[in-house]
Amino acid sequence: MSGVGMEKTLEIAARVERFVREIVAPYEQDTRRDHHDCPTEELVADLKDKARAAGVLTPHILPDGSHLSQRETAIVLARTGLSPLGPLACNTAAPDEGNMYLLGKVGSPEIKKRFLEPLIQGRARSAFFMTEPAEDDGAGSDPSMMRTTCRPDGNHWVIDGRKAFITGAHGAQIGIVMAKAEQGACMFLVDLPDPAIRIERVPNTIDSSMPGGHAVVRIEGLRVPADQMLGNPGEGFTLAQVRLSPARLSHCMRWLGACIRANEIATDYANRRHAFGKLLIEHEGVGFQLADNLIDLKQAELMIDWCASVLDTGSLGVAESSMAKVAVSEALMRVADRCVQVMGGSGLTGDSIVEQVFREVRAFRIYDGPTEVHKWSLAKKVRRDWKAGQS
Known part of the structure; x- marks a missing residue:
């Protein structure tokens, strides 16, 4: 996958980040939620209209229909994830993003016109x-x-x-x-x-x-x-594999952005809140947690970039995406948990997105395959590779 180059990607990512931070983030306290506390269709439509006006709707798919490379997509989707509402606003959320990728890869011209185009335009959900x-x-x-x-x-x-x-x-x-x-x-x-x-x-x-x-x-x-x-008939699982690894990795990209933002909020809190005669950040037990967050966030970013580079070669990247999904989801869970801990009672409220990010990342450890299933799959690969080496 050739993509558009790093300079163009960074320009797109900067516009997306500015939009999510300045326009989308204020909507995090919007009360338009259903009885499951999910954003309503009205709220999502409003946000998409604003993204459309700002030129950042479906930013990973260009007007000519070409798709950013996976490495480029990672940079952009992480920016959409800086707010839990960002992927909905920018039309990069699951499951639409993975479905768009699949239809773009294997759909006939008729399928693309009828089903893919409305998704890219943000006028339909899937x-x-x-x-x-x-x-x-x-x-x-x-x-x-x-x-x-x-x-x-x-x-x-x-x-x-x-x-x-x-x-x-x-x-x-x-x-x-x-x-x-x-x-x-x-x-x-x-x-x-x-x-x-x-x-x-x-x-x-x-x-x-x-x-x-x-x-x-x-x-x-x-x-x-x-x-x-x-x-x-009979090709369903083969086609699912086309969608599987990129969609799995896209979850990593978006939730990396969310945890970056949660860590920013926790860091700001620790640098303003006093306890026991000094700022929280000056207490080793707090400062070390935020230091550990920086390490986990960087490792997650690098794991995503590595897996994306494998997918960009045309490989299905099944094993690589399993490794990335496990490593990133577990690292981000640690980050989200530390953010809540650093903020104490404030981290348990809906006054910021930290509490929601914790819940969302906990769910992320389950969907697209629990950690244990991916490890089991990788262990089978270890066995196969060992047996192949003995012959």
Whole structure:
């Protein structure tokens, strides 16, 4: 992936950072939230309008449709993450960002015009329907357990099943649905809402940055035209791999930005608050925590850049993205936790974003694969590589 070069990337990133800090951050106290404390569609639309006017909407995809390289994307997306509302405003949030990447890579011209363009323009939201309920013994971290089925019927496919933790399904206009046929996994594009896709419930979750929450969905008799399948029957998991590593890494990019901002807030607090006769920062127990934050933030940044450079070679980067996801999510969890600790009671309130960042990063350790699943996958690679070396 060639990208636009570092000079142009830094110019885009500077405009994004200025927009997020000056325009978006004041909206962090906006009361337009749903009963799950997620931003409402009205708030998101307002922020996107402001990003559009500022020329920073979907900044990682250029007007000619070309995409920044992964290393360049990392620089820009970290800036959008400086506020929990930043990715929503700039149209770089999950799952839309990963869905845009996938459709840009594998979508036909017709698919791109009908489904991709509205996403890039920020005029539609999307959802990725893969995870299934635990009570159904369905696909979670192990996609091979998928129970949602699809079968051909004339020039359509009919899909039946249940999905869980589908981010943004409530209120989305575009869906990518994974289902299993005789040939293997398949992937479909669908218009939403559809009466055959019914939201059973939207559970309360620890995070609250994504509109629509994380829904449990029932799919009954969903008819999808055959030309809305991505790829061919049985290619669903292969196509998912195209999306998987970049989307996993994008989470790292955005939450790095959020933790940079949380650390700024905690640092400012420690340099203003007095306790026991001196500033908090002058107490070793506080100063060392902020020093550790600098180390973890830099290591996270470098891990992201390394993994991005691997993806830019054209590699799927499965193992590399697993390593990055584990290292970055665990490092950022430490950073967010220290920020709360440094601020004491103030870090537990909604007076700043520190409390929310802590909750969001805790959720990040689960979605796109828990730490333990990635380590298990890497351990299997260690075994395979060792056996290959013995032959």
